[in-house]
Amino acid sequence: MILGRGISSLSAGEKLHAKLTQAGVGPKRLEKQGEVPASSVKQDRDGVVVTLSIDPKAINALIQKQEDKVNLKSAADFSDFLKNFHEELCDSKKDSKMLNELPESSDPARLDLAKQAANYILQTSGEPLAYGDVSAKNPFSALGRKTLSNIAFDDSGAYTSSERFVAFTEIEHRDQEFGKKITEQIATMSRKDESRSTLWTRLIQSNARATLLSEMSETERAFRGFGTEASERTIAAALKLETNGVNPPELPEYQNLREAKDSVLAAVTDTQGLVAWKMVSVKQLAADSTRLELIEFVSASKDATAEKNPPQEATAASKAPANPVSQAKASRWLSLYATIGAY
Template sequence: MLISPYASSSQRLYDKISQATSTPASALGAPTVASRDSATVTLSVEARAIQALLQNKPDEVNASSAAGFNDFLARFGEQIHAQGKAAPMLAELPESADPARLALAHQAVNFVLSKVGQPSAYAEQSSQNPFAELGRKSLSRIAFDDSGTFTSAERSAAHQEIQAREEDFTKAVKAQQESLTRRDKSHSAFWQQLTQTQAQATQLEEMTETERAWRGWGTLESVQRDLARLKQESPLAVPAAPDYRHLRSPANSVLAAVSEGQGSARWKMVSIQELAADNVRLTLIDFAPTPADSAPATPTQPGAADSGKALHNKVKSWLALYANVSRY
């Protein structure tokens, strides 16, 4: 079947998934998303993490997570400092057979150990933070997800990435405040209030409600109202808030577990336009079927129905991972 050059990116991706060859996970090492110049993409996406990160449901406060987050951080830190790589919380693994997913969990362990000067627990994996390229809200969802979807090391690594970006952003906001004060010293207290309110609005736009509750901040709407009032009162034109590193994930993208070789892995948001491009050939990884997919069927036309069912199940298992991308 040919893929129409006039189809939308989402339809082209659907067609490519339908036609893509499959390789058993057991036959692969860590999967890769190929470089821009390559023509092959081996895409491995962990469904449970996709659902936790990208599902379209109301962002509501998880009261138990917000109330217990400081205790979680304290317990995790105490174990790491006291027991190093023997800490029980570092022994957690995700419920996944995906080699890339497991590599990311191992890398998160190495990362948190490196931050306290401890040697790596997994010599074959790097010590880089695997969440370094995710948008802020995805990081917030990981850090404050106490359901067991993510390991304690992954939650800690996500939180540490948030903290690192917050520190950079705070420095930039402080520099902006000082610049405004130099222009008009008589309003120094006002500039501090305005720049901090504007910064808080930026952060709240990409923060989960659970993190907001943990921080004890007001709602985005209330902060935006305060900001609008301050801008009206400002004696000078108000500059935009400083850039926030990796604030948002790209639109129309899916979360992929990506191995980059040499023991380095990361989560990456891959655009459907990139996956649907003509110069990209998709290779999918087969995993054990779910009970629903493996249930017996009673087709009325065995030959055609079996063939159609096989294709349907193949596409279904992968499209489930794309279900929350806009335009699907």
């Protein structure tokens, strides 16, 4: 618990951490979670068990804007990843090895989300589901484009092959829908001004590509061989000068393009018990209306210790001294397991 400072002076991470120290984890939840490391279990004065494996500084680091660096290996290997996944799915269907990957986590919500991604793929392929007790709903439908891009091109092991594949297919679906609207807009402008049809086509396409690039990870950009958002904006600005003062039309809406600032990736459970990925603002997580059950770091490290004992490794990483390398491994992604009445 944070003492000696007024709540208004606390950072967003500290406020959330202060609330999490009051979050209860019931006995049934602990049984489903499996053995909980003693170092991550805390008991408050009311005898309620609280499971924490993160500190305020770690939360703050996650909600701060971090530099988006290109992963050249992931970009170079992504076509092969898609090809191999398709081939395994066609050959082995629900018995595909890649389809049946599960994350290094003992939390049932995290495992259900991975299984749900596999079920979604099988359902859209017209195949029997692999997991009868898990939903086949797309677990990524509520996420913004940039988050989907980060998940799809994350080859660290933090996400399963099924999850990466679903995230990418969701991007492709949304981009195609956006592309159809762009094509219609170009056709409309060309009919209105046939003499400058080529100009309107180039200008609208440049603005559309800049919109996609604004919510595209650097690794995806490298994979697609695109320029930068800044370069596309420059091209569009130059083309606009040729319209003789006629402003280009506002671009059509892109479904779930952006997410709120200061938000973290969370596994949320609705009142029906269904789980889904969602970017949730720290303010909402800290609100009185949000009941948090568990907060857990999941390390993407592939070393031997993590392989043998992932939950303990995750806790150790979050409590380790300030080491840039270990913090980078532990901070690849944060899973917040929450029950939020609004969902």
